[in-house]
Amino acid sequence: MIIAILVLLFLLTPKEVQAIQTGIVLNEIFAPTVSDWVEIYNKTDSEINVSEWKIEDTATTPIKVFSSGTIIGPRGFLVVEVASRLNNSGDIIRLVTKDGNEIDIFEYTAIVPNKSFARLPDGSDIWTEADPTKNVSNGEGPPKQNLIQKTGFITLSEFMPSPAGGSEWAEVYNPNTFELNISGWKIDDIDGGSSPFTIPTDTKINAKSYKVFSFSSKLNNSGDSIRLLNPSGSLAEKYDFSDTQKGLSFAKDTKGAWQLTTSPTPGSVNKITFAQGALGISLGTDDPTNPRNTLFGVEGENTNKPTLSNQTIRNYIKGPSSNGKVAGIAKLVNENNKLSTLAIAAGVSFILTALVWPILENKLWKK
Structure with missing residues (x-):
């Protein structure tokens, strides 16, 4: 009975709302100045705790590690000031949980002066070059000509x-x-x-x-x-x-x-x-x-x-030789074969010497 009560109390005790993979996203990135910033967005209707989450780029040290108790409200924004950390010639920004799971990533190859990279509308799959809207909604939708296709490389x-x-x-x-x-x-x-x-x-x-x-x-x-x-x-x-x-x-x-x-x-x-x-x-x-x-x-x-x-x-x-073997490799194999043959011959000679010498020595000693 006591165990049943304890289990019931555990189930009824309020718990922290844990972040879900689709709940938090990178929402806007501003990189053209010495006052760069990254904005993240809570797409859900619940608070999400992002304690010890990280924002990373291509450097080994994280841009930001969120302190314990950091919570983003429903449909809320959180801006991280990163000084001049983001590279104008291109960079990769990642959002990572405290367990090391990558939640979101954005990569760009060059900045546009006085423009940010933003999801329009907030939290959508569409990125665009836009006028910065730091810590507020990016708006409903971008002009068609400003749409950014997904970033990648060739x-x-x-x-x-x-x-x-x-x-x-x-x-x-x-x-x-x-x-x-x-x-x-x-x-x-x-x-x-x-x-x-x-x-x-x-x-x-x-x-x-x-x-x-x-x-x-x-x-x-x-x-x-x-x-x-x-x-x-x-x-x-x-x-x-x-x-x-x-x-x-x-x-x-x-x-x-x-x-x-x-x-x-x-x-x-x-x-x-x-x-x-x-x-x-x-x-x-x-x-x-x-x-x-x-x-x-x-x-x-x-x-x-x-x-x-x-x-x-x-x-x-690269390339095979005229006899069908790979040029450069065949020569190496031949050299290795020669070395192996010499090693075997030396070993056989040593064994024979060890076996025959006592007999010869005994006969010579008797003489």
Whole structure:
């Protein structure tokens, strides 16, 4: 009986309203000044406790950790002043619970002077460039021309520096699950080389799709770099390649490694058929089937969404030799085989010596 009463009291005791995943969102972000701020919004009709929640960006230290007892009222706003913490050239803002669960995220590639990024109406899925409305409602709906499609990024997937005929070309890949406007992104060669090719206004690329751009005399056949720059001019990806072969393209395989292939596939999934080796250095991140970690532009995935801060340099020796073995790997295998043979021979000699020497020593001693 006592246990039943205690259980009943526990069930009837008022408890804190816990945040639900869809209840709190990033609602407005203002980044163009030294007085940046982030606004979050409670979409529900109940109070929500956000104690120890965090607002984070790409830095290792959180922008803000909410103190114990922080509550946002029904349909209420909470503004966090962040000084000049947000980057004008692009940043990622995350809302994270005290347990480390990511509740909301917003990414931008460049700021618009005197404008904020805002959800219109409040808490909706539509982001727009708007006049700042700090700590108050953003309004009912944006002008159609100001609508911002979901933010995302693209990656290099394949390029042809030495075509057998026609123009040079480069292919980009949209790893996101939504259509993306890629106007203003740039494809360039080595820093300080030719002028970059700018992707034209209102160019869109479908989700998980490829788009090819042609240009002339940009990539040097004797070796060069190909770079992908975002609309603000920041480096998104870079690949350095050595001598090219006419009619062969460089394409990413399913692990994101650049390979020289004899089967160019502009506008579609890459097909790697090996040619004689090429050496290159790849700077980049991610995998194309994972929107948070995607730079490969091929089917299949690697799940590492490295950000710019943890980019890696990879060296690759590519292509099969004439006997069907992979050039560079076959040589290594042969050398290892030689070492293994020597090691085995040395071991056998040692064992034989250990067995025979006592017999010889005994005979010699008797003499």
